[in-house]
Amino acid sequence: MITFYSIIIFTGIAGSLITYYLNNHLKWGAVLASAFPSLLVGLFFYFFPFLVEENLAQQIPVVFIGASFVGMVSNKVLHHPIYVILAGLIFSIIYLNKAQFFNHFGGALGTSACIAVVAAIGLATVIQQKGFKKKKKEK
Structure with a gap:
């Protein structure tokens, strides 16, 4: 059975990838690439909330909107969609585990x-350099 967590993670990855594709490949621009699919997802679950359980109908649009912020990144920063998938995954994990940390904190998404994009950039850098390079000792 598909769990709540897997649906949230899938939504985070899908939201980031769709926005990334619209922004970088179809050249919609970051704002439109984020806003349009987010609007569609939000309207879908507004008009058809009975298709999934109530908690999911409320959470999916929020996660999609937040993940679309991840997808607004330029392909000059995250060169490959696999890193966008990684950032979407990291965003979803942060969203699921945010608990009390972001309460009353504006701009949590x-x-x-x-945070997810910066972490993905860091991991991409480490992967591209094939690990951390040790500094040479000076004599």
């Missing part, structure tokens, strides 16, 4: 997206 954007902050979580920023």
